[in-house]
Amino acid sequence: MKLMKRFYLLTMLLTLSTILLACGENSLFNSEKTFKIISSWERNGIVNHFNGGTNIGPLNWFSVEGLYTYVRSTDEIVPQLAYGPMDHISDTETIIKIKENAKWHNGDDFVAQDVIAYYYLNHTIATNYMMSIDKIDDKTVKIVWNPNRLPVNSVKELLIAQDRNGTVQYNEFKTYADIAIRIVNESPSIPDDSTTWGAFNKFSTGSQIAELQANTAAYRAHNPSWFVATGPFKLQKVTPTQMIMVKNKQHWAADLVEFDTVEVYSSSDLNQTYNMLANGTIHYQDGLAPIDTLNAILNQNQNLVHLKMFDPGAIGIIFNLEKDYWTDKVREAFQYIFNREEIKNAGNPYAITSYKSILGMAPSEAERWTGDYYQDVTNYSFNQQKATQLLEEAGWTKVNNKWHRNGEPIKLYMGVDQNHPGQSASAEAAQAALNGFGIDTVLIKTDGSNLYANGTAEDSSYDLVVHWTDLNMSFSYPTGSLKQFADVYSRYAHIPRFPADMIGDDGQISPLSNRINLVVDDLKNPGGKIQFSDVVDILYSLPEDRLEDTIGSLIVGISKMNIGVQFYQNVTGSFIDVSMIDGVPLESYWSVDRNVTYVPGVNTEEFFLVAKTNLHYANSTVFVTGIYKPTKEK
Structure with missing residues (x-):
């Protein structure tokens, strides 16, 4: 049934794309000097400044x-x-x-x-x-x-x-x-x-x-009469369905900006985005699509290329530690249940498989910041015999190929964001693996906001979620990942927190108030302990040697807790229409195969160039530095 649904969706995508292409093909060059994308913003009207609390969508990239x-x-x-x-x-x-x-x-x-x-x-x-x-x-x-x-x-x-x-x-x-x-x-x-x-x-x-x-x-x-900004493109028009920005001719890099207009369509529907890529309505979209869909889009639109770039995040499972299922032995057993290569291939075949538990940051960042301590992080394997041994040691029994606890059959409820293709596909693969191993698992698909609200609530209905397990939304210094872990993923895991009204020694609300209460061994000083929330705010000030000792202790300590399972370190990408945009890197690759599977290595010249093609990563950088230009008639 799932295969039929997937085939039906793909057939509709190709049919609609063919109809739209037949109605009006793109010109072979960008005569209008326009950059067209799809995005979303506040439908009820934006406040005319970045800090006004409304979703300003692509103004983040082009105006701010x-x-x-x-x-x-x-x-x-x-x-x-x-x-x-x-x-x-x-x-x-x-x-x-x-x-x-x-x-x-x-x-x-x-x-x-x-x-x-x-x-x-x-x-x-x-x-x-x-x-x-x-x-x-x-x-x-x-x-x-x-x-x-x-x-x-x-x-x-x-x-x-x-x-x-x-x-x-x-x-x-x-x-x-x-x-x-x-x-x-x-x-x-x-x-x-x-x-x-x-x-x-x-x-x-x-x-x-x-x-x-x-x-x-x-x-x-406060709502000014103009959108308060300085960037290379100025807001000209915004409606619930369309946003138009025009070149700021007084911009400090105006001589390098050769596009005259940015035209944005409003949608949060992935299928509509895929269709608009396939029929050439838009010139760019960040991210990946399921592999069959990605190939169908590229086959339909011969002007599109897809580049891949490193993403400092990992996807996997987070356990809800409020549930009494999750004893130490059981959490360890779950590290061995999954063929993570298969799950990675289902979620994102271009990603990098991980056999580690949750670390507090993606494997690449953990390795970068922990030095020799990284060898102390356990690398697990696909070993269901070992998982069986650990579950039996935890008191679980298998009856008629179904796992039981205290005489009752196990049934787990797993939540996932249905709008994230990689997480949703990974969750389906993980559910199949658990059911096949004898652990009945119900998959609950919902949107991201409901997943967070339910998954972090006291007495959540989820036993586990498939989600980002480690992610850095800031710069690559370790504080970004660890704060994201503390603020988001530790809440899914229900790691204990200090009381919200905790009073400090000075009689004021303590800086530890409502923060996670997580203690790890100090690996530099045997017998010593490190409180996560005591050190996360001072990492920016630590000299290099102390930083490595502190991060090493935190990462090794978190990994030993087995809070969840990393499936893979993510790789993301950029769809780019090279008939409309000149200056797209890796031409020697995409001129041979437009689905570029090569992911540039860290700190190579191509690593820096390809990252800039992702507007979520670099906003207007490719425009103000003159890397991107509208294609010209040949």
């Missing part, structure tokens, strides 16, 4: 900028509104020069006061490490870093590069910026020996907090 940006997975830092590189004039001071021709979309100069307003209104992670940010002149700012929480220079640069500074024009938000600056400056300074964190080393109290919260709410609700 920072002083710098970083490319996800490669950590390459690309100057945007600033000249590069940053100038670290001392351990605690960094100078940033703003480009003379950096301007807002309304034509005003982008200046130092805009940068200051951005940080005081948004209190990004970077401000937790700052003492102040000061204006030297209209085009120069100086960051003074907190000597008690001093990041290493590479982290300083990445912290700044993840911020979208070109989203707060001081003149537009002056009322709110002035209030925020006053409240912060009037707030008490945090003592040197305190473990409390606060923007600009300040900690507001009482009425200050209430005033700051009210001011922040008013700032976010």
Whole structure:
């Protein structure tokens, strides 16, 4: 039945694609100088600035900028509104020069006061490490870093590069910026020996907090008459179904940007996206499709290529530790049940199989940051005899080829996001493996928000979920992965947390309040212990040797807990229409086979180039650096 459904979907895809292609084929060059994509945004209308709380969709890529940006997975830092590189004039001071021709979309100069307003209104992670940010002149700012929480220079640069500074024009938000600056400056300074964190080393109290919260709410609700941004494309039109951006002719890189228009269609329907790729309606789409669908799309649209790139995330199973099924022996047994190569092939045949448990980060990052400690991470295998032995030691019995516990047959409920093709296919393969092994498993498919709400709730109906097990949505420094683990995946696993109202030694709410309570062995100091939530916030400040010891202890410790099962490290991709876009890398590969299976190795030249083709990774970088150009008539 599943095969028939898949065949029917694929047949419909090909039929519709053929009809649409017959109605109007693409020209052989991009005469309109237009870049066409599909995305989604707030259907009820966006607030006209990045921090307004509405989904602004592709404006994130084409209109919004920072002083710098970083490319996800490669950590390459690309100057945007600033000249590069940053100038670290001392351990605690960094100078940033703003480009003379950096301007807002309304034509005003982008200046130092805009940068200051951005940080005081948004209190990004970077401000937790700052003492102040000061204006030297209209085009120069100086960051003074907190000597008690001093990041290493590479982290300083990445912290700044993840911020979208070109989203707060001081003149537009002056009322709110002035209030925020006053409240912060009037707030008490945090003592040197305190473990409390606060923007600009300040900690507001009482009425200050209430005033700051009210001011922040008013700032976010403020709806300017223009979309406040600086990027290479300006918002011209937005409706529930279409967004049009036009070239910003005053942009600092206008001479390098050769596209005139970005045209975006609204949809969150994967089948519609596949159809629009197949019939040439859109020129780009990130991600992968099931292999049969991917090949069908490429066969139907001879102008499309598909590139693959490294993704710092792993997909697998997370156990709900609230359920009394999951004893130590049972969690260990589950490491041996699955043929992970088969599950990887079902979910993403281009990915990298992993036989490890959950680590707190993807295998490639764990290996990078743990040094020799990585050899202490257990590499499991497909060994159902071993799984059987461990389950029997845990008190489970097999009767008529069905596993029982306490005389009752086992039935597990597994949740998955039905809208993620790789996770959904992996879950189907995992369900088949468990049923085949004698563990009855019911697969519950739902959307991502319902999966999270149910999967993290107390008394969740899920015994386990198939999901990201380890993922870094930030730059590749280990803090990003570990915070994602703490904030998201540990909640699916129901790892114990400190009380939400926990009071510290100073009589205030403790910094550990509502954070995960996870203790591992300190591998550098035998007999010692490391509390995860004590160290995750100071990783940016640790010298290289201490960082490796700390991360090694955390990763080995988490792996020994067997919180879940990694199936594979993900690989993602980019569909690109090379009849419309010039400058697409790896031409020597895609001119031979348009389904490029080659994944560039870390730190190779191609590694950096291919990552930039993914707009989720690099936003407008391929446009403002002149890599992408509209194709011309030959």
